Amino acid sequence: MFHLGVGRTRSFKGYILFHLTYIGIYLIDKLFYNGRLKFPIDDFEENPLYYKFPSKEIFHFAYKYYVGHVKEEIPVINSTLYDQEVIPLEYEIIGEISFHAGGDLLPYAKFTKQTCENLWDEIGSDFFGGDIVYANLETPINLSHPRVNCPEMMVGKILFNGDPEIFDIFNGNNEYKGFDILSTSNNHAFDQGTSGVISTIKFLESKQIISVGTSIEKGVEKRVKIIEKNGIKVGFLSYTYSLNGEVVPLDQTNLINHIRLNANNFDLSKIKEEVVFLKSVGVDFIVGLFHYGLAYQFFPAPHIKENTYRIFEETGIDLIIGNHAHNIQPVEKYKYYCPLERREKCSLVAYALGDFIGDDIFDWCTMSMYLKINIVKYKTKDSVETRIKIIEPKIIIRTEDKSSGKLKLCFAEDVFMHGPKKYNFKNLHIQNYNSNKSLYTRFKNMYTTHQ
Numbered sequence: 001m002f003h004l005g006v007g008r009t010r011s012f013k014g015y016i017l018f019h020l021t022y023i024g025i026y027l028i029d030k031l032f033y034n035g036r037l038k039f040p041i042d043d044f045e046e047n048p049l050y051y052k053f054p055s056k057e058i059f060h061f062a063y064k065y066y067v068g069h070v071k072e073e074i075p076v077i078n079s080t081l082y083d084q085e086v087i088p089l090e091y092e093i094i095g096e097i098s099f100h101a102g103g104d105l106l107p108y109a110k111f112t113k114q115t116c117e118n119l120w121d122e123i124g125s126d127f128f129g130g131d132i133v134y135a136n137l138e139t140p141i142n143l144s145h146p147r148v149n150c151p152e153m154m155v156g157k158i159l160f161n162g163d164p165e166i167f168d169i170f171n172g173n174n175e176y177k178g179f180d181i182l183s184t185s186n187n188h189a190f191d192q193g194t195s196g197v198i199s200t201i202k203f204l205e206s207k208q209i210i211s212v213g214t215s216i217e218k219g220v221e222k223r224v225k226i227i228e229k230n231g232i233k234v235g236f237l238s239y240t241y242s243l244n245g246e247v248v249p250l251d252q253t254n255l256i257n258h259i260r261l262n263a264n265n266f267d268l269s270k271i272k273e274e275v276v277f278l279k280s281v282g283v284d285f286i287v288g289l290f291h292y293g294l295a296y297q298f299f300p301a302p303h304i305k306e307n308t309y310r311i312f313e314e315t316g317i318d319l320i321i322g323n324h325a326h327n328i329q330p331v332e333k334y335k336y337y338c339p340l341e342r343r344e345k346c347s348l349v350a351y352a353l354g355d356f357i358g359d360d361i362f363d364w365c366t367m368s369m370y371l372k373i374n375i376v377k378y379k380t381k382d383s384v385e386t387r388i389k390i391i392e393p394k395i396i397i398r399t400e401d402k403s404s405g406k407l408k409l410c411f412a413e414d415v416f417m418h419g420p421k422k423y424n425f426k427n428l429h430i431q432n433y434n435s436n437k438s439l440y441t442r443f444k445n446m447y448t449t450h451q
């Protein structure tokens with residue numbers, strides 16, 4: 001089909017709506033904003049609760065969702081993935097664990113039992129093979145309501161709901177161990193209201209999966225989760241920057257961990273309280289799972305980086321896994337002085353891992369990344385420490401069999417570098433092969449290696 005923009009839609013109605021929106025935004029941009037809508041807005045919080053209508057913020061947001069990525073300046077990233085912490089040579093390992101982290105899990109009509117039968121065949125045993133396996137569950141699962149998928153054109157309120165069928169797909173079709181922990185605080189957490197939050201927590205409990213970021217009971221010890229494996233205690237906390245304009249009743253704020261993470265000078269006191277609590281119960285390593293940042297941008301905006309550095313400098317969290325951008329963003333190492341541990345330390349942030357399971361209108365959203373993070377606890381002459389030893393990024397892309405419509409997550413390296421040997425491309429559909437291939441090369445070179 002003919003396309004004005006870089007997006008793609010599936011139905012005729014979606015096609016018409018997409019192009020009308022595209023033309024509308026194009027005209028608004030030219031007539032009222034001098035062609036500036038594609039450029040980032042300083043300190044943009046991207047939180048619908050605080051938009052005024054009409055405003056440059058809302059049109060810029062619409063531009064990103066229907067026209068394309070914003071024009072970004074490439075920010076300076078202090079140090080990249082391969083410039084990693086060096087563990088002293090003389091040490092004795094006490095414990096070692098692998099933490100595998102994936103991106104957003106989103107409900108789309110495309111994902112059915114039939115189309116996803118082979119979804120995990122290529123990557124499942126590697127991804128689910130970690131000691132602690134994590135992703136961000138970006139939908140409530142309210143069992144008393146039917147499934148609601150993400151519409152192909154996001155117009156008006158979008159209220160997701162998952163069901164056991166889509167959850168089994170997310171969880172590796174029950175062919176692997178499945179997830180150990182899922183974050184449930186994100187901008188869709190309140191899509192099904194209070195009953196949706198509670199139902200999701202109980203549903204995950206029934207599957208023996210830990211949820212973090214939403215809680216039925218009050219108190220700091222309920223807001224955090226701890227997993228102990230191989231002699232290492234890992235603490236998890238999770239927050240979302242927005243609830244898409246939904247407001248949790250004041251007497252139920254314990255339900256969702258919500259802080260305006262994208263705003264300047266946001267309140268860090270709850271995160272600090274959680275870190276202090278986790279350290280008081282002997283946790284060795286703390287992971288912050290934050291749903292924040294700006295959507296459809298390849299780099300974290302300057303204020304998002306500043307907010308991240310502030311979290312590190314005031315709390316000393318060891319690792320931040322970010323999500324929400326719908327595409328891969330860089331991984332960065334940050335050195336600072338930690339006031340709680342009273343020492344120089346080094347933490348790591350993965351700003352966004354992309355849509356792990358999703359079917360967004362843009363071609364690049366079929367590509368995402370999971371991280372294999374090796375954490376070691378070791379003893380030196382005078383201290384015991386827990387640090388990241390190795391971090392291995394795995395870029396993946398979703399492919400579709402042309403004749404059967406079956407979907408499969410594949411390693412991008414295999415598809416783009418060893419494709420003809422490994423796959424039969426006659427039957428394999430990869431959305432916009434060439435642009436995704438060049439994007440893959442860009443991700444690989446720019447984000448995951450030393451420049």
Ligand SMILES: [Zn+2]
Nearest residue numbers: 138186187324
């Ligand atoms: Zn999100």
